[in-house]
Amino acid sequence: MTERVDQRVPSSRSELDPALVAGAEAFARTWATAVIGSSYVPMTRAEVAEHLQSLTEVLVSALFANPFRTAPGYEIGSRLVEAHFTGTDTLGRTVQLLGDDLLTELGIGVDNRMSSRLAALQGALAAGYARALRERTLAEQEAIRAAVLDARDQAEAALRASEARFRAMFTEAAIGIGIADIEGRILDVNQALQDMLGFSVEEMRQYNIRDLMHPEDSGNVWRLYDQLIAGDCDHYRAEKRFHRADGEQVWTHLTLSLVRDDHGEPQYQVAMIEDVTDRHLLQNRLRYQALHDPLTGLPNRALFLERLGRVFAAAAGVPGRRAGLCYLDLDGFKVINDSLGHDIGDQLLVEVGRRLDHSVSGDGKLVARMGGDEFVILVEGSESTQDIVNVADRVLHELEAPIKIGGHELTVSASIGIVERPLEGTTAADLMRDADITLYWAKADGKSRWALYNPERNAREVARFTLSATMPAALERDEFYVDYQPLVRLADSRITGVEALVRWQHPEFGRLAPDRFIELAEETGLIVPLGRWVLRKACQEGRRWLEEFGDSAPFVSVNLAVRQSRDPELVRDVKRILDECGLPPHHLQLELTESAIMGTADEPLEALRALSDMGVRIAIDDFGTGYSNLAYLKHLPVHELKIAGSFMEGLRAADEEDAVDAQIVSTLVQLAHALGLGVTAEGVETPSQAKRLHRIGCDTGQGWFFARPGRPEDVDHLLRGGL
Amino acid sequence: MVERPGWASGDIDLERPSVARIYDYFLGGAHNFAADRAVANRTLEAMPELRGVVLTNRALLRRMVRHLLDLGVRQFLDLGSGIPTAGNVHEIAHRVDPAAKVVYVDVDAVAVAHGRSLLLEEPNAVALRADVRETKTVLESAEVRSVLDFDQPVAMLMIALLHFVPDSDEPCRIISEYLDPLVPGSYLGISHSGFEEGEEGEGAAEARRTYSSQVAQMTHRTTGEITSLFGDLEVLDPGVVRMPYWHPESPDDVDEASARFPGFAALARKR
Numbered sequence: 005m006t007e008r009v010d011q012r013v014p015s016s017r018s019e020l021d022p023a024l025v026a027g028a029e030a031f032a033r034t035w036a037t038a039v040i041g042s043s044y045v046p047m048t049r050a051e052v053a054e055h056l057q058s059l060t061e062v063l064v065s066a067l068f069a070n071p072f073r074t075a076p077g078y079e080i081g082s083r084l085v086e087a088h089f090t091g092t093d094t095l096g097r098t099v100q101l102l103g104d105d106l107l108t109e110l111g112i113g114v115d116n117r118m119s120s121r122l123a124a125l126q127g128a129l130a131a132g133y134a135r136a137l138r139e140r141t142l143a144e145q146e147a148i149r150a151a152v153l154d155a156r157d158q159a160e161a162a163l164r165a166s167e168a169r170f171r172a173m174f175t176e177a178a179i180g181i182g183i184a185d186i187e188g189r190i191l192d193v194n195q196a197l198q199d200m201l202g203f204s205v206e207e208m209r210q211y212n213i214r215d216l217m218h219p220e221d222s223g224n225v226w227r228l229y230d231q232l233i234a235g236d237c238d239h240y241r242a243e244k245r246f247h248r249a250d251g252e253q254v255w256t257h258l259t260l261s262l263v264r265d266d267h268g269e270p271q272y273q274v275a276m277i278e279d280v281t282d283r284h285l286l287q288n289r290l291r292y293q294a295l296h297d298p299l300t301g302l303p304n305r306a307l308f309l310e311r312l313g314r315v316f317a318a319a320a321g322v323p324g325r326r327a328g329l330c331y332l333d334l335d336g337f338k339v340i341n342d343s344l345g346h347d348i349g350d351q352l353l354v355e356v357g358r359r360l361d362h363s364v365s366g367d368g369k370l371v372a373r374m375g376g377d378e379f380v381i382l383v384e385g386s387e388s389t390q391d392i393v394n395v396a397d398r399v400l401h402e403l404e405a406p407i408k409i410g411g412h413e414l415t416v417s418a419s420i421g422i423v424e425r426p427l428e429g430t431t432a433a434d435l436m437r438d439a440d441i442t443l444y445w446a447k448a449d450g451k452s453r454w455a456l457y458n459p460e461r462n463a464r465e466v467a468r469f470t471l472s473a474t475m476p477a478a479l480e481r482d483e484f485y486v487d488y489q490p491l492v493r494l495a496d497s498r499i500t501g502v503e504a505l506v507r508w509q510h511p512e513f514g515r516l517a518p519d520r521f522i523e524l525a526e527e528t529g530l531i532v533p534l535g536r537w538v539l540r541k542a543c544q545e546g547r548r549w550l551e552e553f554g555d556s557a558p559f560v561s562v563n564l565a566v567r568q569s570r571d572p573e574l575v576r577d578v579k580r581i582l583d584e585c586g587l588p589p590h591h592l593q594l595e596l597t598e599s600a601i602m603g604t605a606d607e608p609l610e611a612l613r614a615l616s617d618m619g620v621r622i623a624i625d626d627f628g629t630g631y632s633n634l635a636y637l638k639h640l641p642v643h644e645l646k647i648a649g650s651f652m653e654g655l656r657a658a659d660e661e662d663a664v665d666a667q668i669v670s671t672l673v674q675l676a677h678a679l680g681l682g683v684t685a686e687g688v689e690t691p692s693q694a695k696r697l698h699r700i701g702c703d704t705g706q707g708w709f710f711a712r713p714g715r716p717e718d719v720d721h722l723l724r725g726g727l
Numbered sequence: 728m729v730e731r732p733g734w735a736s737g738d739i740d741l742e743r744p745s746v747a748r749i750y751d752y753f754l755g756g757a758h759n760f761a762a763d764r765a766v767a768n769r770t771l772e773a774m775p776e777l778r779g780v781v782l783t784n785r786a787l788l789r790r791m792v793r794h795l796l797d798l799g800v801r802q803f804l805d806l807g808s809g810i811p812t813a814g815n816v817h818e819i820a821h822r823v824d825p826a827a828k829v830v831y832v833d834v835d836a837v838a839v840a841h842g843r844s845l846l847l848e849e850p851n852a853v854a855l856r857a858d859v860r861e862t863k864t865v866l867e868s869a870e871v872r873s874v875l876d877f878d879q880p881v882a883m884l885m886i887a888l889l890h891f892v893p894d895s896d897e898p899c900r901i902i903s904e905y906l907d908p909l910v911p912g913s914y915l916g917i918s919h920s921g922f923e924e925g926e927e928g929e930g931a932a933e934a935r936r937t938y939s940s941q942v943a944q945m946t947h948r949t950t951g952e953i954t955s956l957f958g959d960l961e962v963l964d965p966g967v968v969r970m971p972y973w974h975p976e977s978p979d980d981v982d983e984a985s986a987r988f989p990g991f992a993a994l995a996r997k998r
Contacts, residue, residue, distance in 0.1 A: 037979075044754045044782045046789055046814025049977040088813040090755035144757035148748070148810075151758075151841030156739045159836060 020064060027110035028064050031101075032057035034109070038101050043091035055087060063102075063129075064110060067121055077125035081132025085140055095133050099126050180256075180277035186233060186270045188213035200256075200279050202249030213273070218245040218253075229260065235270045238262050246277075255284035297373040299350055300357030308372035308380055312432045315384050319427040328392035328424030330381040331439035332360070332399065335417045335451040337377035344412060351409045353377060356416065363402040364395060380439070389424040389456065396420045396454040417452035419443060424457075441465070467513070472524040474510075479534060483509050486541045487713035490722060491561060491684060491706050494698040499722060501559040501593060503706065504542035505713045506534070526565055535568040536577055543585040543592060545716050550591060553723050561593040561623060566600045575614045582620075589619030593644065596622065598630030601640060609640070616641035623684070628672055638679050645676045649687020649707070655696045670700045677701065739836055744942045746891065747809035747838040753781035756812045758841065766941050774934035780989060784918055785814055786980075787970045787992050788886050791916045792816050794974055794994065795882045796823045800914060802881045803829045804871070804905075806859045807888035810835075811842040816884070817852040826851060828874050832865055834858045859888065860896055862904035880912040887990075889956065890920040893946045898956055906960070911997050915960060918970060918992040921947040931989055953991050960995035967993040 036053040045052060059080045066076035107114055174181055180197030184190045193208045221244055228240040239261040246254045256277045263272040295307035319325035341349035360371045360379055368384035383392055406413045421442030423435055438457045446455035484506055491501035508516040525531040542560040549557035568574060582589055601624055616622055623644035628651060647669060654665020676683040685697045688707030697705055711722060744766040748759040752767045771777055801824055805816050808831035820827035829852040831842050842854030855870040865871060875881055883905055892898045935945045950967045971985035973992040
C-alpha cells in the first residue's frame with residue numbers, strides 16, 4: 005500500500021505569480037500536445053488545453069506551497085482519469101514532461117528542494133492516476149459484469165415468458181399435439197390429444213408412433229411418415245383414424261412436421277391432430293341419407309345408378325362379364341293407396357322392401373327403391389338369364405304371402421321386367437331403359453309375372469311407336485288411301501255395295517294394311533279423324549259412282565271404330581259429310597263390331613238410331629266371333645249381319661265340309677232372316693263356298709272369290725264389265 | 728405463433744467477442760472481457776493505427792452531435808450505439824440542452840443492459856435492444872415512441888454502423904425505412920470505415936479479415952458507395968469526406984495522414 009496522502013487541494017490560483025501563470029500556460033500547451041491522441045477524451049483540443057492548464061496551475065501552486073503537500077499531485081492524477089485520460093501513455097508522457105519541462109517552463113532554477121518537491125508531486129500524480137484508473141477499471145468491470153447479469157436475466161425472463169407462452173399454447177390448445185423423437189418414441193402429448201385418444205401422457209409414452217397404425221390407414225400415411233423420418237419431407241397432412249382407449253374410433257386430420265436440429269438433422273416429430281369424427285359421421289350420415297330411401301331404408305335411385313355405373317366401369321375391358329336387372333312394380337298399388345290411404349300404402353312399401361331385401365341378399369346383389377312403388381334389383385356377375393329369372397321367381401314367391409297392416413290383410417303382386425346380358429356393348433342407360441320397357445310388357449301381358457326382354461318384340465314396339473308417332477303427319481300428307489272390295493249379291497252376282505278399306509302408303513315401311521295401324525290409331529285417338537277422313541273419301545267415291553252408274557251404283561260400307569261410335573259428334577259428322585258429298589243416306593252402310601254395338605251404353609245407341617232413322621244402313625261386322633246378346637239384337641237399329649270369314653273355312657269344298665261350321669253359318673243366316681236382317685258372308689274364297697252360301701240362303705258375299713280390295717277404278721271396271 | 732426475435736436466445740456468451748466491447752476497449756474503457764481484448768489486440772497488431780481511427784471516429788461523433796445541436800436538433804436516434812462510454816450522445820447533448828432526447832439502439836444485450844443502468848435516472852434518454860436492420864421493430868418500439876416526437880426533426884446517427892451491414896442486408900432500404908416517418912429537416916449522420924478503390928493496405932485488410940471472421944462481417948465502402956447510401960437526401964458541406972476533414976475543430980486535428988484516413992463521414996438533411 006502506498007503512503008496515505010493528503011488529498012486536500014489548495015483553493016486559489018490567484019495567489020500565483022503572473023510569471024508563473026504564463027509559464028504554466030506554456031507548459032499546459034506542451035502537455036496537451038503530448039497527450040492528445042494517447043487517450044479518448046470527449047473534448048476539443050482547446051478544451052483539453054484549458055483543462056490541463058487548470059491542472060498545471062494546481063501543480064504549480066503545490067510546488068510552491070508551504071507547507072508542501074503531495075495531495076494536489078494525487079488529485080491531478082485522479083482528475084486525468086476522470087477526464088478519461090485512461091490511456092496509460094498519458095501517464096507516462098505526463099510524468100516525463102513534468103520532469104523534463106515544468107521547472108524550465110516556469111523559469112525556476114533546478115535546485116534540490118524543487119527537484120525533490122517535483123519528484124514527490126510526480127509520484128503522487130502517478131499514485132493518484134493509478135488509483136483512479138484502478139478504481140475506474142474495477143467500476144467499469146463491475147458495471148459490465150452487472151450488465152451481463154442484467155442482460156442474462158432479461159434474456160432468461162424473456163425465454164421463460166416465451167416458454168411459458170409456448171407451454172400454455174401446447175397445454176391449452178384445442179388441437180391435439182404430440183411430440184415424438186425420431187425413432188417414434190412419444191415424448192409428450194397435450195391434454196387435447198389425451199382426451200381425444202383416451203390415454204394419459206404416461207400411457208402414451210409407452211407407445212411408439214407405429215403402434216398407432218390403424219388397419220384402415222391409407223398406404224400414403226405411412227409412406228409419407230417414412231419419408232419424413234428420413235428427412236425427405238418436412239411435413240405432410242393426412243386423414244387418419246385412431247383407436248381410442250375405449251375401443252371407439254376417432255377420425256382425424258393429421259399434420260406431421262419434422263423438427264431439425266441446428267445441423268439440419270431430423271430431431272423430433274410434431275403431430276397436430278384435429279378430431280373430425282363428428283364431421284366425418286355427419287358426412288357419412290348425409291351421404292347415407294343422400295343415397296338411401298328414407299321410407300324403406302333401401303338404397304335409392306342415386307345409389308343404384310352409382311353402383312350400376314361402377315359395375316360397368318369394373319367390367320370395362322373384361323369380356324364376358326354379365327349383369328342383370330329386375331325392374332319391379334307393384335300391381336294395383338295406386339288402388340291401395342287411394343282406398344286405404346297413403347299411410348297404409350307406405351307401410352306396404354316398407355314390408356315389400358323388407359321382403360325384397362330378404363329374398364335378394366348376398367354379394368353382388370342390390371335392391372333399391374326407385375320411387376313410388378318401383379323397385380329394382382341389380383345382380384352383378386350373373387352367369388345366365390336363368391340366374392335373374394330365379395331371382396324374379398323368388399321375389400314373386402316371397403310376395404305371395406298376404407301382408408297384414410293395420411287390420412288389413414293385403415295381397416299384393418308385382419310385375420317384373422328382366423334384362424340380363426353381357427355388359428360389353430351395352431350401357432347402364434340401355435339396361436335401365438330395356439328393363440323399364442320389359443316391365444311394361446309384364447304389365448301388359450297380365451301383371452303378376454315377369455317378362456324377359458326380347459329384342460324382336462322391342463323392335464316391333466319401336467316400329468309401332470314410330471307408326472303411331474308419324475300417323476298424324478301422315479294423315480295430313482295424304483299417305484292414306486282407300487281401297488274398295490265389292491259386296492256381291494249371291495242371287496245374281498251383282499255388286500250391291502263396296503267396303504271401304506283404308507291403307508297407309510308409308511314412305512318407309514311401304515303399303516300397310518289396317519291391322520298394322522288401326523289398333524294404334526284407336527289407342528292414340530287418331531282413329532276419329534282418320535275414320536272421318538275415310539268416311540268422307542268413301543262418300544265422295546259413292547257419289548261419283550252414283551253419278552256414273554245411277555241405279556246400279558253400289559252403296560259404300562265404312563268401318564266404324566269403337567271410339568268413333570262413341571264420338572258425340574258422330575251423327576253430325578256423318579250428316580255433314582253426306583250432305584257435302586251429296587250422297588243419299590241409304591248409299592252408306594256403317595260397319596261396327598259386335599262388341600262396339602252390344603257393349604254400348606244408351607248414348608251411342610241413340611246415335612246409331614239417329615243414323616238409322618236418317619237412312620244409313622248399320623251392319624254388324626265379324627258377327628259370330630264375339631258374344632252377342634241375341635235377345636237384344638232385335639231391338640237394335642241394325643240392317644245387316646256380316647258373318648266372320650273364319651266360318652267360311654268349313655264351307656271350302658263339299659268333301660272338306662265342316663258340319664259344325666256349315667250348321668253355324670246356316671243358323672246365323674236363319675237367325676238374321678228371322679230378325680229381318682240381311683246377311684253378308686265375309687272371306688268367300690272359292691266357288692263352292694259361294695255356291696253353298698247361296699244355297700243356305702245367304703244374301704251377300706264378299707271375298708277374293710269375287711274380287712280383291714282394289715282402287716276405285718277397279719270397281720268401275722267391275723261395274724261396267726261385270727264379274 | 729409468438730414471434731421470437733433472433734437475439735432472444737438467452738445465450739450471453741462472454742467468450743464471444745462483441746463489437747461494442749472491443750470498441751470500448753479501443754477507447755480505453757474497461758467494459759470488456761478477455762475475449763474482446765484478445766481480438767482487439769490481434770487486430771491492433773495487424774493495424775496499429777486502428778486505435779487512432781477509433782478515437783477519431785469517437786471525436787467525429789462528438790463534433791457531429793455538437794454540429795447538430797448548433798443546427799437546432801434536439802432529438803437523436805443513435806443506431807448501433809455500443810457501450811455507453813465516455814462521450815455519449817446524451818452527455819454531449821445535455822451539456823447544451825438537458826431537455827434533448829436520445830434513444831440508443833444496439834443489438835448487444837450487454838451494452839444495452841449497461842446503458843439502461845446508466846440511464847436509470849435519465850428521463851430524456853433510453854436504450855433499446857434491437858437489431859437495427861429490423862426497422863419496423865425499432866420505429867414501433869415503446870422506447871422510440873415514448874421519447875421521440877416524430878413531428879419534430881430527428882437526427883439519426885449511424886456512426887461506425889453501416890460497415891457491419893453488408894449489401895445483402897440492403898442498407899439503402901434500411902435507411903429509407905428509417906427516414907420515412909421523419910419530418911423534413913431531419914438529419915442522417917453517417918461515419919463509415921472505408922477506402923477509395925485500391926487504397927486498403929495489407930495490415931488493414933488483415934485487420935478486416937480478423938474482424939470479419941471473429942466478430943462481425945465488415946464491408947468497407949468507397950466515398951461513391953457511401954454517397955449513394957444517402958439517396959436523395961441533401962448532403963451538407965463538406966460532403967462525404969475522410970473523417971478528420973469533417974468540420975475539424977482545430978487545424979492541429981488534421982495532419983498529412985488524414986488524406987489517407989480509412990473512414991468517411993457525412994451529414995445530410997431530409998428535404
